[in-house]
Amino acid sequence: MFKYPSYISIFLLLFVLTSCKQKTPELIWEENFDGDSLNESSWNYELGDGCPNLCGWGNNEVQVYTKSNHSFRDGFLHISAKKEDSLITSTRITTKDKFEFKYGRVEARAKLPVGKGVWPAFWMLGSNISEVGWPLCGEIDILEYVGKEPNMIFTSLHTQDSHGNTINTKKTRIADIEEGFHTYMVDWSPDKIEFSVDDDLLYTFDPKERSRAVWPFDKPFYLILNLAIGGNFGGPDIDDSIFPQDFVIDYIRVYQN
DSSP: OOOOOHHHHHHHHHHHHHHHHSOOOEEEEEEOOOSSSOOTTTOEEOOBSOTTTSGGGGTTBOOEEOSSSEEEETTEEEEEEEEETTEEEEOEEEOTTTSEESSEEEEEEEEOOOSTTEEEEEEEEETTHHHHOTTTTOEEEEEEOOTTSTTEEEEEEEOSSSOSSOSSEEEEEOTTTTSSOEEEEEEEOSSOEEEEETTEEEEEEOOSOOOTTTOOOSSOEEEEEEEEEBHHHHOSOOOGGGOSEEEEEEEEEEEEO
């Protein structure tokens, strides 16, 4: 019978041992929206129209955020944008000061609202925003969609070096993105940030320069879910006939190695 030379046997043994030591990502936080109310030990409401400090939340959005534009049904969070008379209302929630983390894989399974004017988003802000302000704190936009551009998903980063109409962004056409649920993911490491939809890689940010203005992504961030209407990105042309519209979220999960 053929016998491997001893050095090959040693190599194979080392390979097996190394493979066994590779860690499976650990689930460190999840939200399944299984209850009948928002878990306020994990989430905060952000209310109103942003005034007086950030009217239109900095983007000329038209909605007013409330505590009543969401519901829980069969394990899903429904964030509803509604119009009554001339008032458009919606919901925005964050984990600021309640759950913040540094590096990891974040994913959300969600179903998009549709129609001209909608602007659902799943994103993250640096937890030091109160000290340094935006955009120096950094922003990671895992999912943005605007109804005026059907079949398009936006994944973006905002930094002191590039913010507002950032160049650190990717617009990707996905033909069936409005149909059913899809999984939106970011993989954030000390070296790079990768964005995916349904496990398909869309965009990678891995700059050579690592100054504070270019790479503020070396500190904890917190999560944000909201459904905005109109504004600089959603567009001034809002189709009133679409309301109500729901942004439906199944779960959010955060993993770390």
